[in-house]
Amino acid sequence: MSSIAPLSSNSMLFHKTIIHPSSKEWVVFVHGAGGSSSIWFKQIKEYKKHFNLVFIDLRGHGRSAAVTFKELLKSGYTFNDVALDIVQVLDHLKIKGAHFVGISLGTILIQKLAELAPNRVKTMVLGGAVTRFDFRSNTLVKLGDFFKHVMPYMWLYRLFAYILMPQKGQVESRSMFIKDARKLCQKEFKRWFKLAADVNPLMKFYKENEINKPTLYLMGKNDYMFMRPVKEMVARHKSSQLTEISDCGHVCNVEKPKEFNQHSIEFIKNNG
Template sequence: MSSTLLFHKTYRHPTSQEWVVFVHGAGGSSAIWFKQLKAYRQHFNLLLLDLRGHGRSNNLFQDVVRNPYTFKTVTTDIVHVLNHLKIQSAHFVGISLGTIIIRKLAELSPDRVKTMVLGGAVTRLDIRSQCLVKAGNLCKHIIPYMWLYRLFAYIVMPQKAQKESRHLFINEARKLCQKEFKRWFKLATDVNPLMKYFRERAIPIPTLYLMGSHDYMFIKPVKELVKTHEQCYLTELKDCGHVCNVERPDEFNQHSIDFILRHQS
């Protein structure tokens, strides 16, 4: 594997020509999709990958990347994997910050994206979120990054029912080094300008938003967005928080697989 190619793993279906690509969020890894594999493998070819600095891609870019990350460079990493595997187009499933990367990919290479399933989608940071990001940005050089990550995990996923999701993301974040955390944290400060552009420019790709009813930081902007964008749909999962693919895997799988099957070639 190339030293600048993301770590990835594929699962081949014996007959299907359809590919599904899973994109995790900041601080996670492809391991967060373990509750999706069995259901999805019955229908599609699967591609799981670890974003730069995450999981088993944590050392791939140390000698290559010196500058702060951008959503464009992080997204281009995925395009390189698609090219390497000769996957011309696919359905994309993302969670949290991974949903922004998928949306960026749809902007850069719309012909590569058949559908988008965006779980726990981040479409705008509210005032509270912006204050947290700014405070964290000021403190990131003096406070151990795991302290900050635990704080954000508890703020985004505060409820008892979200304990599994919270612990999963905290454990995955331990694999990040301090430098990588700072790069991705800086990337979060670019969310609002980018998402403002996305809200103003709808694209004709079928999109399903899967949001937990208790995802109090992010569900309201999604409700506003689907009212104005064609081919965008929202399914709200009751009594569920931010990481809905972990908290409500059966419902997540059913709704997302049905959506993809309806829009496959």
């Protein structure tokens, strides 16, 4: 059972929409931890030609960071809680079903949403997908957990950003994530950091119990930390496929937007 109820109607997540003049199809964009809906600015021009769009800022992120909740000051929250926040936005907009596009940790939220409310998810595009923390990423998380109470969270976030996105071609995406992370408060960072402990058991469950939805994994070939676990996931699942983007790292929608848009839009149209 979820530890916290979905947000009340007067504290709904910040979201914005772009309406297509004729399309009935909706695409919902879900950013990763420390980011915001601004991460999708390179998708807007192409996607709005084909679909209605929804951009969401998750709890404590972007313009949702301005909202305070008494219950959240007392405890943390789970992937269930954050996924239910997204369902609440869908209900508010009267969207019965949509295609979902996520990046990094946002890909886990999309899969959790598909588990909790399968009728709301038509397809899943999972960019820079996190399907398991390997030894290196687990070590990084443990180091962060050890230092999170004594080190300013922005120092930790910069360290994570450089480890996840170390190459010269990743300067823009790294800078965007660091800029957005400054909007998080220390307590909010710790709440999201605690979710990292739930990643491996949750994704092990999804690996063994396939979510029967058309799923496209879009991964940069240089995403050295998460590529191998994604390949293992796709090998087990009949409804999933993997497209690798050359000369590209973790945040592939920013680093290679042309390729990301082309592959993802084509996938959604073919499976809509």
